[in-house]
Amino acid sequence: MTRRRWIADEVTGDRAFLLGKNAEHLVRVLRARVGQRFEIATPAGICLGEIVEIEPERVVFSTGDLPQLNLVPHRVPIHLYLAIFKFDRFECAVEKCTELGVSSIVPLIARRTDSYLVSAAPKRVERWRRIAHEAAQQSRRDAVPEICKPGTLEEVISRAPGKRIVLAETEREHKLAETVRDVSELSLAIGPEGGWTGSELALFRVHQWVHASLGPTILRAETAAIAALAIAQSSQS
Known part of the structure; x- marks a missing residue:
């Protein structure tokens, strides 16, 4: 089964954030919990992110100790x-x-x-x-x-x-x-x-x-x- 991928709204160090409606959908519709892992797309590439904090309109992922899945492929703009x-x-x-x-x-x-x-x-x-x-x-x-x-x-x-x-x-x-x-x-x-x-x-x-x-x-x-x-x-x- 393909793992769900999210595009990070913000990235700071080894933390990636979903904000607003994206976070609300993850929490209320998909009922995400601390400890769950998802693919996270950041400017540096695609990695696994583990949920470490949940708020009504903000979900925080830790990416520091998890594997990098692949770098962003080159695409002609x-x-x-x-x-x-x-x-x-x-x-x-x-x-x-x-x-x-x-x-x-x-x-x-x-x-x-x-x-x-x-x-x-x-x-x-x-x-x-x-x-x-x-x-x-x-x-x-x-x-x-x-x-x-x-x-x-x-x-x-x-x-x-x-x-x-x-x-x-x-x-x-x-x-x-x-x-x-x-x-x-x-x-x-x-x-x-x-x-x-x-x-x-x-x-x-x-x-x-x-x-x-x-x-x-x-x-x-x-x-x-x-x-x-x-x-x-x-x-x-």
Whole structure:
């Protein structure tokens, strides 16, 4: 049976901590007790942790005398710049891209993003972060991806790290799988419903984003995000 893994909210020396709702779930739902052992993911790697202290919203694990299970494997950082679309589908994209190993998600305000979504998006960030945290633990990741605050293209795309690729329906020459091979870090931009405007694609070019395509069919934004992450991950040697 696979041992349950938790991503530590804080780490100090040989102590790892679960806080808030994570601690509450462990204590009240799983009825954890002092002395029980679980896998704990920390920035240093995955180790066994033994519960040494339980409070209503804090569980303390000792990791000092227990074995290190494995170091965090090297993974090419992939940053997803995802134009905001209908929230139920956006949440699906956050969940599935977290499972696929995305390093961060930057919600983008595009020209064709609905005005209601633009005004409501900042209030959704904490919910998106909770979804990412739950998906990271469910998929046994070693860390939770960063979910950033929403920003406009003008505010964020010039700071994107690594190789920069924007998916564009108008692109016919470059396929995504051909442009993401053997990179050390990658930023991927996915457009909103209706796609990018011509001025937005021109702005991406100004900031050295390579245009690429997923193929001849038109995909929903969440499908494109999931497919792009899977292709990018599988293309790394």
